[in-house]
Amino acid sequence: MLYSDEVWTGIEYQVAAHMIYEFKAFFCGPEGWGSVQQTRDENGQRSTIAVVAGRIAVSQLLLATQEPPRTARVTLGNAALDATLQLDGGQVRIILAKPLVVKASDALSVVLT
Numbered sequence: 001m002l003y004s005d006e007v008w009t010g011i012e013y014q015v016a017a018h019m020i021y022e023f024k025a026f027f028c029g030p031e032g033w034g035s036v037q038q039t040r041d042e043n044g045q046r047s048t049i050a051v052v053a054g055r056i057a058v059s060q061l062l063l064a065t066q067e068p069p070r071t072a073r074v075t076l077g078n079a080a081l082d083a084t085l086q087l088d089g090g091q092v093r094i095i096l097a098k099p100l101v102v103k104a105s106d107a108l109s110v111v112l113t
Contacts, residue, residue, distance in 0.1 A: 032056045032104070040066065044113035051102045058108060059099035063092045069112035076100065076108050085112075 012033055023038040032054025038047045047063050049056070072085040081098035094110055102108050 029054075029056050033044040033103075038063075038087065044111060046109060046111050048107050048109045050107040051101060051104050053104050055101050055103045057099060057101050059096055061094040061110060062088065063094065063110065063112070064090070064110060065092050069090070071113050073113075074109070075111075076102065077106060083110075 023040075025036050027034060027036050027049075032051050034049065034051040034053070036047070036049050036054070038045065040046075045063075047061070049058070049061075054063055068087055069085065069092060072083060072092070074081040074083040074094060074096065081100070084095045084097070086093040086095065092112060100108075
């Protein structure tokens with residue numbers, strides 16, 4: 001069957017456009033995979049790593065921002081985590097007090113304000 005004969009032609013473009021609009025991307029690591037999503041509004045920026053399958057070890061994150069943030073709130077699910085915020089050129093480095101493993105169905109979120 002030729003690709004052009006498939007019923008779903010064009011769906012890839014719609015999905016890609018939607019993911020770009022929401023700043024959402026796929027990631028794959030040696031032990032797991034999932035999505036990374038970043039949203040910005042007048043209150044700040046939220047970055048979320050959601051693991052779909054497997055697990056991923058995290059000790060720090062390097063995030064792009066439009067403006068240097070004053071604070072960072074890091075959570076795994078509903079649990080707050082201790083972390084340090086460092087400005088690193090035009091980016092922000094979030095260093096977790098304790099390295100952690102994000103497992104399937106878990107989400108690690110960073111809110112910068």
